[in-house]
Amino acid sequence: MSVLSVQNVGKAFRSYGSEWQRFARWFGLPVKPNEEHWVLRNVSFEIQQGEAIGIIGQNGAGKSTLLKMITGTSQPSEGQVRVNGKIAAILELGMGFNPDLTGRENAYHGLGLMGYNHAEVEQVMSKLEAFADIGDYFDQPVRVYSSGMQMRVAFAVVTARRPEVLIVDEVLAVGDMYFQHKCMAKIREFQREGTSLLLVSHDPGAVRSLCDRAVMLESGSVIKVGAATEVMDYYQAFIVKEEYDLNIPESKGIDVNQKSNLSKKDKKILISEDVLKSVKISLLDEHDRIVDHLVTGMLLNVKVDVEFNQAVEDPHIGFGIRNRFGDTIYETNTFCLQHNLGLMPPDKVLSVFFSFRCDIGHGDYQFVLGITNKGFDTGSFEEVIFYDQNITPLRIIPTYKDYWAGYFNLRPTVTWSLNENNR
Amino acid sequence: MKALLLAAWNYRYFILSSIRNDFKAQFARSKFGGLWMIINPLMQVLIYALILSNILAAKLPGITDKYGYAIYLMAGLLAWNLFSEIITRCLNLFIANGNMMKKMQFPRITLPLIVLGSCLFNNLLLFISMMAVFLLLGHHFSIVMLWVIPLSFIVAMLAMGVGLILGVMNVFMRDIGQVVPIVLQMLFWFTPIVYMVNIIPKSYRHLLELNPMYALISSYQQLLLYNVIPPIERIIIVAGIAMLFVIMSLFLFRRASAEMVDVL
Numbered sequence: 001m002s003v004l005s006v007q008n009v010g011k012a013f014r015s016y017g018s019e020w021q022r023f024a025r026w027f028g029l030p031v032k033p034n035e036e037h038w039v040l041r042n043v044s045f046e047i048q049q050g051e052a053i054g055i056i057g058q059n060g061a062g063k064s065t066l067l068k069m070i071t072g073t074s075q076p077s078e079g080q081v082r083v084n085g086k087i088a089a090i091l092e093l094g095m096g097f098n099p100d101l102t103g104r105e106n107a108y109h110g111l112g113l114m115g116y117n118h119a120e121v122e123q124v125m126s127k128l129e130a131f132a133d134i135g136d137y138f139d140q141p142v143r144v145y146s147s148g149m150q151m152r153v154a155f156a157v158v159t160a161r162r163p164e165v166l167i168v169d170e171v172l173a174v175g176d177m178y179f180q181h182k183c184m185a186k187i188r189e190f191q192r193e194g195t196s197l198l199l200v201s202h203d204p205g206a207v208r209s210l211c212d213r214a215v216m217l218e219s220g221s222v223i224k225v226g227a228a229t230e231v232m233d234y235y236q237a238f239i240v241k242e243e244y245d246l247n248i249p250e251s252k253g254i255d256v257n258q259k260s261n262l263s264k265k266d267k268k269i270l271i272s273e274d275v276l277k278s279v280k281i282s283l284l285d286e287h288d289r290i291v292d293h294l295v296t297g298m299l300l301n302v303k304v305d306v307e308f309n310q311a312v313e314d315p316h317i318g319f320g321i322r323n324r325f326g327d328t329i330y331e332t333n334t335f336c337l338q339h340n341l342g343l344m345p346p347d348k349v350l351s352v353f354f355s356f357r358c359d360i361g362h363g364d365y366q367f368v369l370g371i372t373n374k375g376f377d378t379g380s381f382e383e384v385i386f387y388d389q390n391i392t393p394l395r396i397i398p399t400y401k402d403y404w405a406g407y408f409n410l411r412p413t414v415t416w417s418l419n420e421n422n423r
Numbered sequence: 424m425k426a427l428l429l430a431a432w433n434y435r436y437f438i439l440s441s442i443r444n445d446f447k448a449q450f451a452r453s454k455f456g457g458l459w460m461i462i463n464p465l466m467q468v469l470i471y472a473l474i475l476s477n478i479l480a481a482k483l484p485g486i487t488d489k490y491g492y493a494i495y496l497m498a499g500l501l502a503w504n505l506f507s508e509i510i511t512r513c514l515n516l517f518i519a520n521g522n523m524m525k526k527m528q529f530p531r532i533t534l535p536l537i538v539l540g541s542c543l544f545n546n547l548l549l550f551i552s553m554m555a556v557f558l559l560l561g562h563h564f565s566i567v568m569l570w571v572i573p574l575s576f577i578v579a580m581l582a583m584g585v586g587l588i589l590g591v592m593n594v595f596m597r598d599i600g601q602v603v604p605i606v607l608q609m610l611f612w613f614t615p616i617v618y619m620v621n622i623i624p625k626s627y628r629h630l631l632e633l634n635p636m637y638a639l640i641s642s643y644q645q646l647l648l649y650n651v652i653p654p655i656e657r658i659i660i661v662a663g664i665a666m667l668f669v670i671m672s673l674f675l676f677r678r679a680s681a682e683m684v685d686v687l
Contacts, residue, residue, distance in 0.1 A: 013685055019592075026679060071527075075684075087528070089526075098448050105447070108440055109440050109444055112436050112437030117433075
C-alpha cells in the first residue's frame, strides 16, 4: 500500500495585473491571471510503506516547492497529493521555538502545533525528555541553550511519535556526531517499524546510502526515477556536464573496456568524442595479470591507455574508487600527483600506470575514470574529456592472516611494556 | 466552515498553550511583568485626565463627581483598546507568522484565535485594574456592570471580522498595513472617547451613527459611569454588523489561505 502518492502535481505562481483582480477571483468572478509561472509540472511518484526515497536536484529544481505540497503547507495548482497517515517533517528544527520559554514549554507548544492533544503530550513527554538528553537544561529558557541542545529538543519533538512518512531535509548535517548518530538510529528504527522516508538532499552520498529509490528533479520536472544508485550516477554525471557543458551520449560505441557494456551504462558516462579516440582501463596484479578481484594489501596496478584524435595540450588522467554506498574511498589524478604528461600528439597511445598497495577493506568497489585537460588550482580542470563513474568493478577479498576491519588498513605497529605499579 | 471550526477545536490545546506562552514570553524577563500592560493605558488615562478634565469635566451631564471624567475616559479606552489591539495584531498576523506557515502544516484558523484569546485576556486584566482605580476614586459598583462581558465579545467580534479581512488583504497588498494604523488613529478621534457627544454640533451628530464603534463605546460609558443598561436594540444591530464582518472574513480567509503561503 502506498503511504504517499503524488499524482501529476504542478505548481504555478500566478500574478495579476492588480491584486484587486485576485480578490475578485475569490468571489467567483472570472478573472484570468496576467501571468502564470510554473515552477513544477507533471510530478508523479509513490512511496510504499517502509520505503526510503530520495529527492535530488540542484538549487531551484523545485525540491522545496514539492516538499511544501507534500507536507501540505502549500496547495498544488494541479494534480493531487494523497497521504495515508501522519507526516512529520524534520525541515526546520527549532522552528518557532520561543527563546524565553523553557525547553519543556517549547516542547509542549511544538507538539501542540503538530496536533497533539493534552493527554497525548503528557504521554510522550517523559520519553521526549529522555531522548533529548540535555539534563536540567530542559527546564531552562531556550535562550541559554547551545545550538546543539536546541536541535536535540527539536528533533525529539518531531520524532516523539512514529509518523507514517518522515521527511528529512539536509538539517541532519549539523549537530555533533553523537547526536547525528542518535538521529540516524531513530530514523532507522522508525524505518524498521514501517515508516517511509523521504530524504531531500543535494548530497549524493546520503541518498546513496539511505535510499532505495530516488527521484531527480531538474527545472521543475522529474527527469529520472529509479533505483537510488542509478539515479545518483546520472545526477552526478549531470552535474559534471552542467559544469563543463558536454553532451551525454546515449550509447555510442567506443572502446572503453572489453567488459563494459555501454548501452547498459545508460547515461553515466561523458565523452568528448572529437577529442577522444579510445580509452581502456585494466587492473593488473603484481604479476601483470588482469584481475577483477584482489586480496587486500596486495599490489595493484591501474593501467589506463588513451588515444586522442587531436593534440591535447595538458592532459591529465585520474581515477577514483567508490565503495558500494557510492562513497569515494580514494580519488586522485596525475595533476594532483604533480606529474605533467605534457603536450600529447594525436594517434599515439598514452599508457599511464598507477601502482599502489591496495590497503582497503574487503567488499565490492567501482572504479571511476576521468580524463581532463588543463589543470589548475587543487585539481580543477578547464575541460573534461571523459568521465565514467562505473568503469570497472573490483572485489577486495579479506585476508585471514592478519585480519582487520574498516575502510583502510592503517598498519599500526604494536609495542608494549610491563611496569611495576608505583601507586 | 464546519471543517474550519472542527480544526480549531482539535487544536484547542495548541491555542491555549500559545496564548499562555504569549504572556509568559512577553514578560519573561521584566520584573514588573504583567503590570506593564496596565501601566501603559493608565498613564494614557492620567495624561488625558490631567490635561483635559478641567476643560471637559463641566460638559459631563449629571455628574458632579470630579473624577467623573476620568471614569468616562477609562470606560471608552477599555473598549477602544480591545478594538484597536485586535485589529493591529490581525493586520500583521499572517506576515509575522509567514515563516511558520511556510514550513509547518497546521490549521491557519488557530492564528487569529490565538490573537483573540490573548487580546481578551489582556482586556480582562485592564478591566480588573480599572475597577481597582474606580474603587480608589470612590465610584460605586453594581451588578449591571457585568454587561461589560457581552459588550466585550461584540467589540472583539467586530474587530476580529474587520481585522481578519484587513490581515488577509495585507498579505497581498502591503500598503494596507501602513494605512490601517492611520485610519485607526482617525477613527479614535471620530469616536467620542476623549470628548463628549454633546460638544459635536447637533447637525453633524447623525454621522456618528455610521461608526459602529460609537454605539459600543457609548454603551461602555453609560454602563460604567451611570450604571445604565445599554439600549438593547442598538447593541443587537451592532452585533449583527459584527457577525456579518466575521462571516465575510471567514469566507475571505478560506478562499485566500491557499494563495497566502505562495506570496508570503
